Amino acid sequence: MTEPALDFVIAALEKIRESSDHSPRASRTMLRRLQLADFVAVSPPASAELRKGGRQTSASPSGPRLQGASNKAKLLEPIRECVCACKKCAHLASSRTQTVFGVGNPDADLMFIGEARGVDEDQQGEPFGGRAGQLLTKIIKAMNVARGDVYIANVLKCRPDTPSGTFGNRPPTPVEMQTCRPYLVEQIEIIQPKVLVALGAVAVEGLLGMRGTMRELRGRWHAYNGIPLMITYHPAYLLRNQAPSEKRKVWEDMLQVLERLEQPITQRQRNYFL
Ligand code: SF4
Numbered sequence: 001m002t003e004p005a006l007d008f009v010i011a012a013l014e015k016i017r018e019s020s021d022h023s024p025r026a027s028r029t030m031l032r033r034l035q036l037a038d039f040v041a042v043s044p045p046a047s048a049e050l051r052k053g054g055r056q057t058s059a060s061p062s063g064p065r066l067q068g069a070s071n072k073a074k075l076l077e078p079i080r081e082c083v084c085a086c087k088k089c090a091h092l093a094s095s096r097t098q099t100v101f102g103v104g105n106p107d108a109d110l111m112f113i114g115e116a117r118g119v120d121e122d123q124q125g126e127p128f129g130g131r132a133g134q135l136l137t138k139i140i141k142a143m144n145v146a147r148g149d150v151y152i153a154n155v156l157k158c159r160p161d162t163p164s165g166t167f168g169n170r171p172p173t174p175v176e177m178q179t180c181r182p183y184l185v186e187q188i189e190i191i192q193p194k195v196l197v198a199l200g201a202v203a204v205e206g207l208l209g210m211r212g213t214m215r216e217l218r219g220r221w222h223a224y225n226g227i228p229l230m231i232t233y234h235p236a237y238l239l240r241n242q243a244p245s246e247k248r249k250v251w252e253d254m255l256q257v258l259e260r261l262e263q264p265i266t267q268r269q270r271n272y273f274l
Contacts, residue, residue, distance in 0.1 A: 072106035075190045079183060083157045088179050092158035100127050102153035102187055109261055110145065111193035112136065113184070114234065115202035116156035118169040127154045128235075135235040135274075136199075142272055143254055144263070153187050155206030156180045177206035188224070195260050196227050197253075200234030219253055221260075230257050238274065247274035 080101045087093040100117040103126045114127055128136045140147050156172040157180055172180075184207065188196070198204045205211050207224060214233055222229040232253035238246060251274050258265050 072190050076102075076106055076187065079186050079190075083183055086157070086183075089158065089176055091161055092156075092176065095161035096158045099157045100154060100159075101157060101183075102151060103127060104147070104151035105149050106151065106191055108149060108151040108191060109194040110149075110197065110257065111151045111153070111188065111191055111195070112197045112199060113203045113207055114152070114154045114199045115206060116154050116169075116172045117159045127152050131239055132235040135238060139235070139250065139254060139274060142251070142269065142274065143258055144269070151187075151191050151193065153184060155184055155203055157183060171202050172206070174205065177202075178209075181206060188227070193227060195257055196224055196229045197257060198229060198231045200237065203234070204231055219249065219256075221256075228260055230260075244273055250274060 083099045083101050086099065104111075112128075117127060118130055118132070127133070136152075137147050140150060155177050160170045160172045160176065162170055196207075198207055201212065201214050201217065204217055207229075208222070214231070214237075217231045218233065219231075222231060230253055232250050233246065235250075238250060251272055255265060255270065258269075
């Protein structure tokens, strides 16, 4: 960032501090953005508001934005490094093979969120790498989107441990999700997808901090920090329940996602059953 621009930001923050009971807050991601040399303010209205001494209480879609996908990859990298070294949950850090940060295009319009890695991902180091992942890939392909063009991340970056000698997966606890959530929050803040899809009730709890049955939650639009959020079943649920009616529900949720992304939908896609 150029020095005059940095001075401008500092002056604006000081003005906010003087005219408010609260100190201005900036997330780590926002501070990193300010440090990037090619970060530019592209919204005259927001800048004009600051120049007038107006209070900017929250990041707005019309505020400064990153230019270029490579910047997003650069911003994600230090968070990935933090996750790799993270030991905030000592029991998970000691039992994991590796952390699973996220995979895909940092400039994606569509971001999927799962709950936590399972035994397959623990070995592979990628979210959704096992049978559930294969089904997710099939769903994404049916949407006429390449898996590499979306971004996929879990709420929990470590595999939830299971008692020694036992096999299988367990859902993350609320405390584990709350501890790990800031990493996901930063990923979303950087990627800024046009649409989020939460896969399963546990992912919803990790992201929104609210519990509900999938019957109540899925199939309609919610929002996370102003980003449209579709909630649908986790692919693992479809592996356990192969009823065409359940698969169709997920597909109908994905059709809504395509519409929200203003993607063309063929008649074949409309009639499709997973
Ligand atoms: S689950 Fe998240 S917060 Fe806990 S140790 Fe792993 S990376 Fe850190």
